[in-house]
Structures are given as C-alpha cells and as structure tokens.
Amino acid sequence: MPTRRRRFSPAEREQLLAAYRRSGQTQREFASRNGLSLSCLVVWLRKFGRTQTEGVPPPFLSLPGGLPGLAASRATYTIGFPNGHRLEVARGFEGKELEELCQILQRL
Numbered sequence: 001m002p003t004r005r006r007r008f009s010p011a012e013r014e015q016l017l018a019a020y021r022r023s024g025q026t027q028r029e030f031a032s033r034n035g036l037s038l039s040c041l042v043v044w045l046r047k048f049g050r051t052q053t054e055g056v057p058p059p060f061l062s063l064p065g066g067l068p069g070l071a072a073s074r075a076t077y078t079i080g081f082p083n084g085h086r087l088e089v090a091r092g093f094e095g096k097e098l099e100e101l102c103q104i105l106q107r108l
Helices: 010-023 027-033 038-048 096-106
Strands: 077-080 086-089
Touching: 010 027, 027 038, 027 077, 086 096
Parallel strands: none
Antiparallel strands: 077 086
C-alpha cells in the first residue's frame, strides 16, 4: 500500500523554511528530522526560499553629522540600491532631501 503524502499549509511551509534557515543542518538532515522528503525541501527552497524580509527595503541609514565633508569638498557620492537603482549625490545636497529620495528609490 503506497504511503500517503502529507500536505503542508503555506503557514506550515513558511515555519519549516524558517526553522531550516536557523537549524544549521544540511538539507538532507533537516528533511529527515522533520518528516519531509529531501526533494520537497529542495523545491520549497527554490520556489519559496526567499526570506520574508527580502524585497522589503532596509531602513534608511542615517549618518551622524550628515555626509562627511560633503559641503567642503567637490565629492560626489554614489549610492547603489539592491533593486539596481543608483543615486549620485553632489556637494551641498540637503540631508533630509537625500533621505526622502533614498526612501523613494527603495520602494521602486
């Protein structure tokens, strides 16, 4: 008689994926200890393996005292974002405006 496959809800799947990420175990060890087939875990990681925080922009990083020496120099800063956008900041740029632009670019 064939073994009946267990169906996991999306919430159970997310809990198991989070537990796997924290476990430090190999995929084979984790699957075996948690009642999953190795192939199921591999497919889940491929399809749903992104952490819930991926895709969520990181919080804006504020530099104490603003950009170092920006007003006194001819420096240009380039800020790269995970979504591929880049922002070049020239001398004399207002810190608050820079923060707002960065937040906009993170949401795009």
